Amino acid sequence: MTSQDTPRVHEVLVVGCGAMGSQIAMACALAGYRATAFDLDTGAIDRAAVELRRRLDRDVAKGRRDEDAVTAAFERLSFTTDLDAAARRGDFVIEAAAEDLEVKRDVFARLDALAPAHTILTTNSSAIASSRIADATSRPDRVANMHFFNPALVMRCVEVVGGPETSAATVETTAALARRLGKDPVVLRKEVPGFVANRILGAARDEAVSLLEQGVASVQDIDTACRTALGYPMGPFELMDLTGIDIGYRAKLARYAETEDPGDRPSRTVTELVERGELGRKTGLGFYGYADDGTQYPREDDGIPR
Template identity: 65%
Template sequence: MAGPNIENVRRILVVGSGAMGSQIGMVCALAGYEVALQDIEEEMLGRAREELERRMGRNVEKGRMSREEVEAAFGRMTFTTDLEGPASEADFVIEAVVERLDVKREVFRRLDRAAPGHAVLATNSSTIVSSRIADATGRPELVCNMHFFNPALVMRCVEVVRNPKTSDATVETTAELARRVGKEPVVINKEVPGFVANRILHAIRSEALWLYENGVASFEDIDTACRTALGHPMGPFELMDLTGIDVAYHAANSRYEESGDPKDRPAKSIVEKYERGELGRKSGRGWYTYDEEGRRVE
């Protein structure tokens, strides 16, 4: 069986229609690929389509792209609850389901049975390395992390992470796919928790939380310092609200499980917000408060 080749990638399956999966699907469709977006719930798929239509409509209104481009992209997308059917036609699969190892391993088992032998099976996970998933398949050399950043329609970086069995052809194909969908790949040759960007982000976030919890400065002023002194587009607390405080909570727990280092446990203020359901923009309140459109009100 021939190995992966970017010239043979025409159909892409994205598994999971949450914020990341749906936007990854649209990024690929806008680049000209036939895309199947799969989820286990019709309701999730409906919400994903509505949100994409809202985002794309806003881009058209602001002149970032034409209505024809958007309509053509939607014409290349299908929304389905069927996994095996689209997998059987896919040249490349990007998994973006919940950050639970058991769920991902089961998804990869099913994908391995259904997908053509040349298809790359990539996980978008930012916390689970692909070596923990690859042995659920019979093609570990075709498994890697392809980690997009939130919001995937905007952020340019994609981390391509090889596991010890990932082939060079898989890495090259995945990196080139990232380029062809308008992203800039960063190839990571050794699995480490958090990869590159999130390790750096974690260091900044940990320091910001320490400064806040020790009364050195308010979270608003820490955000202001990061924007006005360091040139960051948003501060660490604003970013936590955007990506989800639940994501920060689970990522910290995952790091702690890997390292056993108490310093990797979620910060006290993160635990408190998680337990109160203050998850950021998605819940209307996190560090800041938001209206129904996700605009900050205080």
């Protein structure tokens, strides 16, 4: 893959330096782009710089990356709290700020006023379709979703989703940029809540909870079937406990608010666990229990409300 696939993209601006933005900016710098990562919070910038250095040093030590390439990438990567200057230079923007529609609309309106006319503005949002943001700009044809997975330096899937007004050229450039980052872009033909991967993940999770609620099998046995029959690295209950049961609960509430489809409502079991504050590993109880040293043990009640 060469820069000819993204001929007008030399400088990428990433908005938000948190878990996702920091690694996305690093991925761009590693791919040869000049990358600027912007955040309002200097603490987030400091944490991102330290964490990226630690992670990349570890990759070099383990022989996963070339030391000279990593040094060169860090020279191409800069951090800033000055959006105006960074936006004026950016040919391509990936927004990875807070998951809040109003925050994203404000950021996009500001970027639209500052960035060159050719600049494509994308959002890494997991749930907000870019068409809900595009009308905050004067360039809805150059707005799209570019959805990375966590950790962004490792996961190869990037979902590229255009809204009704997104141009084919914007989708093509976004997919080409993803390829240049070493990713395997998945281009959706239309906007749909949750995109592809998280919808499938969600459907498996909902089925697992439904089987549990019907008394078909235990939490442990359902997880075992997913690992040993389907090759999942982790069962759906283990995964919910790891990511936080409240995270999936809130995502479902947001989806339900958008679709009003009763099937998108959080399940009885998940709702009850969240109300009890049993949110998974981080609280020591979820679908499983966790000892102080993190060892997982089965719960007698499977976490199901009686």
